[in-house]
Amino acid sequence: MTTRHQADDHDAGISPEVHSHHAAHSTAPCVTDSVLWHVYPLGFVGATIRPDSPAERHCIRGLDALIPWLDYAAELGCTGLLLGPIFQSETHGYDTLDFSHIDDRLGGDAAFDRLAEACSHKGLRLILDGVFNHVGRNHPAVKAALAEDSDSPWKNIVALKASDEDASQAGLQSPESRLPLFEGHDSLVELNHNSPKTVEYVAEVMKSWLDRGADGWRLDAAYAVDPEFWARTLPLVRTTHPETWIFGEVIHGDYPAFVRDSTTDSVTQYELWKSIWSSISEGNFFELDWNLQRHSTFLDSFIPQTFIGNHDVTRIASRVGAQGAILALAVLMTVGGTPSVYYGDEIGMTGIKEERLGGDDAVRPSFPDQPGALHINEHAEELAVFDAHRALIALRHRFPWLQQARTESEHLENRSYTYRSTSCDGHAWIVTQLNLAPSPYVTIHDAFGTQLYDSRQGAA
Template sequence: MSAWYEEAVFYHIYPLGLLGAPRANEGGEAVHRMRELIPWIGHIKELNCTAVYIGPLFESSTHGYDTIGYKKVDRRLGDNDDFRQFVAACHEQGIKVVVDGVFNHTGRDFFAFQDIRQNRENSQYRYWYRDLNFGGNTPYNDGFYYAAWRGCYELANLNLDNEEVRGYLYEVIHDWIAEFDIDGIRLDCADCLNFDFMKEMRRRTAAEKADFWLMGEVIHGDYSRWANPETLHSVTNYELHKGLYSGHNDHNYFEIAHTIRREFDQNGGIYRNTKLYSFVDNHDVDRLASKLTVKENLNPVYTLLYTLPGIPSIYYGSEWGVEGKKEGGNDDPLRPRLDLEEMKKNAPVGGLEAWIRTLGRMKKENPALSYGTYKELALTNRQYAFARMMDDKAVLIAVNNDEQEAEISVPVPVTASFGVDAVLGEQVSLENGVWKVHLAANGSAVLCVG
């Protein structure tokens, strides 16, 4: 039996933004905003998503990644009981829950860092941070130096070579599984983490929950260094993310096809046995609707997200074409407050949300879209067709990034005289092993054969 994450479709929530929490954590009583997420579970299920990635969740000073405490839900969101209820409600609907694990660094208000500020050389935590040097200094003028993530000194790098630090974080993860019953962790800044730390995490979490999933945020590099049988199950596919929008903006399907050949081709694709985490936008990059020069290309981009090899993820609000661009170093426009009832009320009938729902249904109904091998069938700058093949069946996908309609002939890689349109359910005749497909402007088509 395959693990749940092999065929998952994720819904990604940045809760501090979605729920309109204040930018700064001023302390005080918990505000139970997280309870507003319960109605979103029904929406997530309607989209045919099967998992939620939510985070950051735990107590922090501002944006969630400057951790104050790993064992307590951020008071701006609610309390531990609120999150426990959210996970239980998701599980009742058959939806798995994955949280952010921010283990590369802490905020300056974390107890160990505060102890160092107070006790300096006498602190029992003086070896918990990387490159701590009481002969140096930082812009905060603490009278000591420490390594920080990308020179952002509000984020102090933990020393993951230290056995006490690792032991503390393993205890945190155990507590998350025991208390909340989470199903996985997305590792923030996985490309900065100690490999032995991640391997031991894999061993420990698998012992606690056999199908526990670990996914790492990795921007550049050889993804197989992180995603392999010993370390993590998956990593973020930033290489494909870039191609999905620029391949449409530049009318250049060769860029996307080249990326897929390099990554997933059965005859030499370097990640052909790995399911990478696919996305078109997230809490760190501009929204897809703001990146596309032709908004109508939302249709073929999402078609590719769901049908190319990978584990697709939808970032909250993007199912309605919500826009958002970084403003310098300010990520707030990417992380807006949204009201579910208002968004659904204003969504056009038959619009992007409906198409994403349809794509989710297709993926659920066609195991080849999760497990099938990839085969390129036709390619020009503006049209692209490929198959996902499994046993004697195939799902054929064709996309068009042109503002004009297009007719293309696609060779069918299995023997058949007809196929079924995956959207309409209608039978389509094949002529001499060829699918003659009419593509709408900036449109796509999916055919099931066999």
């Protein structure tokens, strides 16, 4: 073995003993090394979320306000941009009015084109949020359903619920009362996913924005839709865009079965998210260990979309503090999955989600025009969290096999946990040690025992 090969093996975290036995039999698949920066655009640009008049729908800053931030995302080590909803909507983006145009508050279609071009130029994948379970009450498909217009091109894309015959005869049941509402939200009307027209409609929307520069889709509330709908829709998208990446928002249940039956590429790993922050907050790493065992079985059939923060949940730093957030990030970056970093988490931002109207606003903040306005270097805690993100994302890129890594416990107590992350072919591994006492810290070593990261010191 030459000196160069020895250095290459060491850098990959490959044990020489394991290498000698298995190198000739490697069957590790070639996978894409991706880390996403997740942004909620309406919040990021400071748009009025619940406008009371047309004047409040004016564009303060468009989607292209993200362009000065692409280098910031790349500096973190992110290789893709995951956007929250951007299409014309009434309020928060999830009550869509028109999937064919970008929201006026985000600068319209031209702003998207400029952002997509900039992402392509900088080599960042652009992932969009597809809210195809439901639409806003003023969507034309809802209006057609309420009017019971048999000649409308929107016919059957929304279907009224069957009427109560007794109530109808008594004149007590209006068409509005028969709208299929999503989880009881009066402003969100479910699409008719049994209709071939809805399949065609959603597929055409997805393809049109892929044609225009997007690289993939997040399917909002995918769990609320029969997987058969996705199984009929997504193959139509892939006929013209076979390389697109599509993942669904799924909270609970049988993740592998959903991926299989829906033909999605992945789903959101909420079980892992919960166990990461809960184990750190409660001092119970047994919960995390159990979920990592389960997580490893998921990797046998798909690569989960992993996260420790998003637009729907309380900020990780609000749950576990800045040092605890670094531990959470270390887990995210050393286990299998396609991880995303929610904007602001990289500097330890806080924010608590509340169950009320506007309760998401605290976790969907506006950002300044330029990254320099954050003044990260002037705040020691923010800088420490930012540096941890750069170091741990760089570590993940250094070992791209981590996207499919399986984990195995080496030491487990309530407040300390050591696990090994091993490549799916068994050729390489790293060891992560999490400790909560006397204060939270994490260390990472390669297969040779060489220190790769220590949160008390930074990257090795």
